[in-house]
Amino acid sequence: MADRDFTPAAGKLAGVGSYDALIRLFTRENRWRPQLIGRIDPRPGQRLLEVGCGTGTLAIAAKSLCFEAEVIAIDPDPQVLAIARNKAAEQGVEVDFREGFLDQQSFEAASFDTIYCSLVLHQVPPETKTELIDGMIALLKPGGALQIADYAKQSGLMRGLFRLTVQMTDGVADTQPNADGRLEELLRDERLQISQPDGSLATPSGRISLFSRTRK
Numbered sequence: 001m002a003d004r005d006f007t008p009a010a011g012k013l014a015g016v017g018s019y020d021a022l023i024r025l026f027t028r029e030n031r032w033r034p035q036l037i038g039r040i041d042p043r044p045g046q047r048l049l050e051v052g053c054g055t056g057t058l059a060i061a062a063k064s065l066c067f068e069a070e071v072i073a074i075d076p077d078p079q080v081l082a083i084a085r086n087k088a089a090e091q092g093v094e095v096d097f098r099e100g101f102l103d104q105q106s107f108e109a110a111s112f113d114t115i116y117c118s119l120v121l122h123q124v125p126p127e128t129k130t131e132l133i134d135g136m137i138a139l140l141k142p143g144g145a146l147q148i149a150d151y152a153k154q155s156g157l158m159r160g161l162f163r164l165t166v167q168m169t170d171g172v173a174d175t176q177p178n179a180d181g182r183l184e185e186l187l188r189d190e191r192l193q194i195s196q197p198d199g200s201l202a203t204p205s206g207r208i209s210l211f212s213r214t215r216k
């Protein structure tokens with residue numbers, strides 16, 4: 001279904017089959033993923049959307065925490081979705097995984113309680129960063145939550161590690177705006193307000209930041 005190019009989960013140097021192992025090794029995921037899931041905090045009857053779900057780790061965790069919430073998870077890569085679907089089946093969790101980019105999905109405006117997106121925005125082209133944030137805001141109900149975890153502004157040692165790891169696999173053109181603070185700028189959108197303090201974690205691949213925003 002993908003009618004345009006995208007950077008796959010593990011970048012252009014490694015296959016998607018190695019993604020989960022690379023994330024375990026290079027991102028301290030046992031620290032930031034539980035924090036993100038705590039912020040997502042799925043509740044019965046809520047409708048959740050994950051953008052760029054990769055191998056499905058977060059979507060499966062969200063659904064496992066609250067079976068009465070609807071979790072839809074999209075990604076343009078059929079290979080990574082096959083892994084996600086297998087993981088969900090093995091764990092007996094039903095997630096609605098859908099192939100495609102955000103703008104190829106026919107979702108009603110203002111129809112989600114929570115939208116979340118992790119480790120995607122750093123690896124998409126600059127114009128796609130803007131389009132994705134814009135698209136996610138449009139799909140949130142007023143009062144709905146936008147939860148982001150990603151490489152954002154980097155400095156000092158973290159900038160060096162980011163250069164040696166993420167930028168080697170995902171390239172510089174798409175990732176440098178994040179290292180320079182573009183994500184923080186985009187999240188200052190006037191339609192959003194801060195709902196929890198921004199958090200961050202130093203990792204072997206650079207600093208991963210968490211942002212919680214509410215749609216006004």
Ligand SMILES: C[S@@+](CC[C@H](N)C(=O)[O-])C[C@H]1O[C@@H](n2cnc3c(N)ncnc32)[C@H](O)[C@@H]1O
Nearest residue numbers: 006007008009052053054077080118119120124
């Ligand atoms: C680094 S992985 C992150 C996966 C998952 N969110 C996680 O936390 O492990 C980035 C994912 O974004 C997807 N992706 C790339 N370009 C995208 C785009 N324009 N829109 C949505 N997803 C995209 C890739 O296919 C990949 O699965």
